[in-house]
Amino acid sequence: MTSAQTTPFGPSGPFGGRSAWVVGGLAAALLLAWTLAGNAGAGRRADSDPEALELLRETAAAARRTPYEGTQIRTTLTGGGHTRTAVKVAHATDTVTPLHGILVQDASSTTGGAADVTATGGLAGFTPALLALLTRNYTVVQAADDDACGRAAHVVEARRADGGTAGRFRIDAETGIMLHRELLDDGGRVVSALGFSDVRIAEPRTPAVAGASRAAPWAAVGAAEVAGLRGRGWTVPQDLPGGFVLNEVRRSGPADGGTLHLGYSDGLAAVSVFVQRGRLDERRLAGWRRSGAVFHREDSQRWAVWAADGHVYTVVTDAPRAASDTVVAALPQADTGLWGRLRRGVRRIGTWANPWN
Incomplete structure (x- = not known):
């Protein structure tokens, strides 16, 4: 059995409590208890070896x-x-x-800047x-x-x-x-x-050579700075669908004008999310598959790039396509029209009410 975990960037794990329901009659109570026990057993994972x-x-x-x-x-x-x-x-x-x-290139370079990161x-x-x-x-x-x-x-x-x-x-x-x-x-x-x-298995015949220098330095971002970024409108989710948990935040460039690298993992697959202020230069994505406002590419990794709320988002992952699509859908999307503006307003009010999200 596992317990809720806390990471340096905020609380993680299930929230909520148990509610007691009053049911009439002993038979109904026993039936309810049997049903709940059956459901819990069906969803319980076996212990690891x-x-x-x-x-x-x-x-x-x-x-x-x-x-x-x-x-x-x-x-x-x-x-x-x-x-x-x-x-x-x-x-x-x-x-x-x-x-x-895995050495990957930040696809936010489509907006003009390039950076290499290790996922x-x-x-x-x-x-x-x-x-x-x-x-x-x-x-x-x-x-x-x-x-x-x-x-x-x-x-x-x-x-x-x-x-x-x-x-x-x-x-x-x-x-x-x-x-x-x-x-x-x-x-x-x-x-x-x-x-x-x-x-x-032996000492290499050719001496190992250090990797090429990165195009831009990446600085680790602490919990206090993450909270400040969230307060200034940057999207830094603590969790993403599929059990992915934020385990690393890095920044390249100035605090409000650079690129954020958010590293997530479920312990098996990795998801890198890059967030950069600005507009997406779609001309540099020629040949990518487009689905709505999101551009996709698959090679050794799965890529998705789009713009929303004044930011460019890039997702790079080795997770299965279904998991990748779910992660993309959980991040801010391009909203247009009156209803889109209203949805953005509701999201921002929710962020003010809960600074951890």
Whole structure:
């Protein structure tokens, strides 16, 4: 059983209380109690396997201490089939540049500014915070051992409340590093996968080189500043649909004129939301699929870009398309006409009443 959690950016978890209903007659009360007990049992998740959790917990330390070099392949299911990208990687034990995620480019550069950021994910293993989110949203179990890129591997799965597999991890039996990870949709299809196609466990033959400098520096934003940004009209949700929780806020540029990077995770998938004041230059999105006011693109990540309330929003994620669409729909949308202006006014009044949202 999990409990409500608190993050540095605000309260998280279910709110509300139990209400007692008076029903006439003992039989009605017993019937109601039996019905409620049945419903609670049907929705209860099974407990996670401690051995599976320990395997995931050790992946981060293993990634830091284990030297390796090889090729990583990322495969993403898109509307047009599968996209596949490959990258050579190397990690030496005397460097501090192990993989820490996926390098993506901020699509808000369509308005004139460019910035590179590192999104949560990759094969660097689980931090305690990410593991806590994973167990909050999924049941973690150990499956039958398998192999990956010719190496014996332990298999750990993250399962939904209905028993379906949402994520699968292959962990090297010898070193404990993560060799392969998959995200699956509700239908059991692998929608995103990242793993080694070949790997050599040894000090790299070619010394590791630090990554290229980013186009713009990103500064961490604390809880007090987040509250101030919300008060000045910036949208910084604490939670997004699907169990995604805000776990990082960074800023590039001036406080009111730069770009915010909001990092969310459910412990399995990552969502990056970029918010920038200004107007969207739609001419620079030629070739993107348009749905209403939102522009979409799918390659190694799922992208969505649109403008609303004087800001440009960009969502980048490796989550399944259904989850990505739900996240986009939960953020401010372009409202036009009288009813749109009224809806914007209602949202702003709600923000004043509840500064945490």
